[in-house]
Amino acid sequence: MSVLFSPFQLRGLALPNRIMVAPMCQYSSVDGEANDWHFTHINSLALSGAAIFCIEATAVEAIGRITPGCLGLWNDATEAALKPILAAVRRHSKIAVAMQLAHAGRKASSHVPWNGGQLIPLSEGGWQAQAPSDVPHKEGEAVPLALDARGLARVRDAFVATANRAERLGIDALELHCAHGYLLHQFLSPISNKRTDQYGGSLQNRMRYPLEVFDAIRAAFPERKPVGIKVSSTDWVEGGWDLTQTIEFAGELKKRGVDWVDASSGGVSPLQKIPLGPGYQVPFAQAIKQATGVNTVAVGLLTQAKQAEDIVASGKADMVALARGMLYDPRWGWHAAAELGGHVDAPPAYWRAPPHEQKDLFGATTFGAR
Template identity: 50%
Template sequence: MSRLFQPLQQRGLQLRNRIAVSPMCQYSSVDGMPDDWHLVHLGSRAVGGAAIVFTEASAVSPEGRISPQDAGIWNDAQADAWARIAAFIAAQGAIPAMQLAHAGRKASTHAPWRGSGAVALGDGGWQVVAPSALAFDDGYPLPVALDAGGIAKVVADYRAAAVRAHAAGFRIIEIHAAHGYLLHEFLSPLSNRRDDGYGGDFAGRTRLACEVIAAVRDAWPQDLPLWLRISATDWVDGGWDIAQSVELARIAVRLGIDLVDVSSGGLDPRQAIVVGPGYQVPFAARIRREAGVATGAVGLITEPAQAEAIIAGGEADVVLLAREFLRDPYFPVRAARALDARLRVPEQYLRAWGTGGD
């Protein structure tokens, strides 16, 4: 039997297979509101057989958006708009999931196809925040270092967003602490130069992430899974690295994290990444082995046999695909055929895909 198509139990949820749609920013919202684009984009991947369909990185506050066009979950109107999307995903047999995020010093920037760098205050931009007053790169906004009140607000915003996400019908939450966004900025000594209790040594730099995890876990139902996305390494000497990631994962498990979604990079433009198929999978395998936690593998996973090998080899418990799902919303159907596995498909598609599924 294909390991990729074996169910996975996480708390009170059972995943129908090990394939998840990774969070992918769409830069298609107005005032943080999801719309018909999000319904069709996410819904089609649920129809295609994924076990989990993640929203894009959904901002927990207006200042937490990457761009003015990012979706959010900081008010009830947004939660109401997300609710019909979550309901449709669930109706297709997939688990609706939301990634909660704060962009930190990489906020108030242009959508990729609209340019790069900072959006000016007069053009809809805003003052960005970070652990320290260090810009990501030339042309990016100069952040203001968060004070104690600002840090407390971040924790409260994550907690409130989790409550809204549950009310909207989402059944997995992922806390985004990767790719150079706010929580990752606190983790890395390259971006965190604080000399208070939220900086300095490993305990100080991980404090905010731990407080957010604890707050969200407290607000999130105990029978539902909570995930954490991290960058396993900054790919820069002296930065956040895999050894620190393993230790953070061990702490996160004790705080109630059920799976660590393992990516890398995004914090520093000096990063030197050797990219190739499955290049981040060894990080997921090491964290799974040494921290004793379920992991998700990401990064240039494009072929069914490759995904099967990752799961069968015990390198990760779930594979999360992004660009491949943009190219092929029905990747799970293709994978099931290639691996001689069964996958139930919508009744409306049985004429094309076979009786009862493929």
């Protein structure tokens, strides 16, 4: 029997398989509000055969967006925009829906990737980015504003407010974005955190604010619903954040009841040197799991069903998350199940889809027609 298509329990959330549609920024919102593009994107991938779909990095305040096109959930308008999209998912799919809560920190106020992705100056409609320290992401860029005590409290409370809105929308799980060089990762990394107060310097101090934010979200979100976290396991820069520190951080999160650690990497410095290749980040998930026993999610250029099966069957990670692979093949879960002998759920209107030799792909289904 396929392990990839075996059930997995996260608190009160019973998942039928170990596949997640990873959160993927679409850069297609206006004023943080979801629109018809998100309706199409989310509802399409809700029928992918994955057990859980994670909504893209969702900014907890307007200045926490990476780009002007980033999704948000910080006011009534952004909440209302997501409501009909989620209602459509619930009507047609049994997939669990998670949301990744995010704040860009010093990487905010950037152009969308297809327009270069560089910092937007204030004179051209950008906004003042805020960060742990007044250190720009890239040499020559405008300096971010270092967060003071009031700013730290504001951002923490914004994460909580967004978690409360997510619960009101019926979101099944949350993932805290602590990776890819965004705000909470900026606190962790000595490359971006030059503070001299209780939030900077030692590893314990650099972990303090991300842990405070996690604790606040965990306290606000219903106990029966899982809360995970995405981390950059290494900065890929000498003297930066690394796997040893990540394991220490994961251990602290485990004490606080984290439900999974999604092990990614990089993003805090343009000096990073990443050895890209299929499954290049899987050893991070494996090392974190072995050292702490926490549930891990493997990510990074995972495209093949047998590759995903090996990762979970060998115990390297508990789940896999696919991003680009799902965009390229929105029925990836169907095809993986057909290859590995698993079953997936699909709405009755699609029951005729599989070829005859895969007629049991959707389990016991009947379809009569005249």
